[in-house]
Amino acid sequence: QQPVQSPQAVILREGEDAVINCSSSKALYSVHWYRQKHGEAPVFLMILLKGGEQMRHEKISASFNEKKQQSSLYLTASQLSYSGTYFCGTESDYNTDKLIFGTGTRLQVFP
């Protein structure tokens, strides 16, 4: 019951925008976003809590729609450094000890 991420892959030119979505079938307490570059460990970007506000990391922001159990990651004016695979990790209302990760969205930014 992994959350579903869409799209699976995105190709951008520098300066373009993108949106990555993460949807769960379960009631969520929080959504965590990570970025992973090839051959490296995932790196934490931000967390969205139920009832919390929209978060931002540099020019990357995210929102959490509790009614739809969906989070969206907004990448604005993309930079080459944004390339990588983005994962959402969801924490459910009934078990906040662990995260369940989506299968990832691969983002490639070209000059």
Added chain:
Amino acid sequence: DAGITQSPRHKVTETGTPVTLRCHQTENHRYMYWYRQDPGHGLRLIHYSYGVKDTDKGEVSDGYSVSRSKTEDFLLTLESATSSQTSVYFCAIRDVDLGKSDTQYFGPGTRLTVL
């Protein structure tokens, strides 16, 4: 840097042999996790620990066991490795910052190949 190390970083072994991977942390975090990462599957939780000698299963625990006899070390054991366990294994800790939200931070990973 959450002070997490994993050893070994790379290992090649043969089917049927036992393998133990070690995760070591230096900041006294209560929660520790083991994940495996495979193409098309993202990160999948194998086991996790919420204290010394306290562990629980994740989504893909079959064929794996864990032990935590000290706060700083979390061991993952493959009793009899199979080719399907070829993967990249990540350890993570949960950092709870009172007054803020908590999240997980990952170690550098161990690439395991079972021939």
